[in-house]
Amino acid sequence: MAALSTAVASGRKKRGEGHTRREEILQAAKELFLEEGYDATTIRRIADRVGVSAPALYLYFHDKEAMMLALCDQTFGRLIERITDIEKTVSDPLQRIRLFGDAYARFGLENPDEYRLVFIGNNIPESVRKVGHRMPIDDPTRPGVGGALVFSRLVAMLAQLEVSGVKLNYPPDTCAELCWMGIHGVVAAMIMKPEFPWSNREMLIKGMQEIVIKGILR
Amino acid sequence: MAALSTAVASGRKKRGEGHTRREEILQAAKELFLEEGYDATTIRRIADRVGVSAPALYLYFHDKEAMMLALCDQTFGRLIERITDIEKTVSDPLQRIRLFGDAYARFGLENPDEYRLVFIGNNIPESVRKVGHRMPIDDPTRPGVGGALVFSRLVAMLAQLEVSGVKLNYPPDTCAELCWMGIHGVVAAMIMKPEFPWSNREMLIKGMQEIVIKGILR
């Protein structure tokens, strides 16, 4: 009767326990997104796995994309934790950036499905935002901007690097974007085209890291 | 009852003129994909613009994705032409690679849907290929392989660069992969996260290009 990894159809939640159901929905959505991709995952299948009717999901999320964005924030949060850990344990600015890239690439390659879900993503960010829909539970600050946090940390690292006396070839935020895009290119390529005969994985990761760091340093 | 803005609602095609209708469908699909994106474009709207019923499209294309892939091959043909043009007009191997990167990035950002379909490879079921569907006109050689062709040109360029006497930090294949991954990282990021406040686009493209070229040269 206890909760399993794939969720168990429990009865109606007690009065203040709606957030529990919300977590169950997120868990089921995460599993299905990873198993079959975003587009192939239907509202009804998520609801089935949770053990609840389909419209119940709309009590906790605005729409399907909102579930995806909530999951994005979760995964971004895990990465941010690791970045924070690096900042706490390492003082040298350049070494911090190296470890950032290493942790990022490792994170992506160790969790390829989640990486694909969050950083590559099958979702199409549509600029058209529907209005006039009551969303009583979701945070009014629309989720999905967790990526900005990661970048701000990298920007901060590069600003610190500049403060420490190192000259950069580009503004700190541009350096951060270039660093991230380089590493992201490696991770995304290896995840999305695993059958392609890439050359040595470690050489590519380390190589890209050397390349971007050497490239931004004057 | 006169011509629409783009396509003309003509009557039924004469006997051997089906390919004309096929071209009309591709043109309408291309316009709508560009105007509203791939997912937002519906079969019915394409059919409306052509001036034909929706099921008529299935006389010429297996499914919606087949239209996109046909357009991809068209569009990638233009990129391959551009690359060929670069190879014809520029002799310096390093300059060739620079122009390749520039043409590649520009192509990706100008054709995000095609780029996403081919290089990011969103949701391709792949293994499940429907059979028993009569598709009298479509080429039996399945389209969508333009991407590998483009990449192979870059590999050739880097091999030439090494032959010309330039010393590289990594094997030519690895260099090609690193170059492509860097530029791909820029393009993919901007396509998949267009709402993110990236810094100047030109600086990012040029910057990544400088970075990867400087990075692979000893």
Added chain:
DNA sequence: ATTGATAACTTATCGTTGATAACCTATCTA
């Protein structure tokens, strides 16, 4: 000139999808 095959369509319809409206019902509180 008529016939028969078939290319080039149409209309009608299917099963799913995301999403909404409107109605229940358990639980907590006053």
Added chain:
DNA sequence: TAGATAGGTTATCAACGATAAGTTATCAAT
């Protein structure tokens, strides 16, 4: 013990991609 409300449900919607089955124009061969 009444009523407010959190936490659901069933019924239904319009739109989607795709298919089935019928219709009509155009050809070639009688």
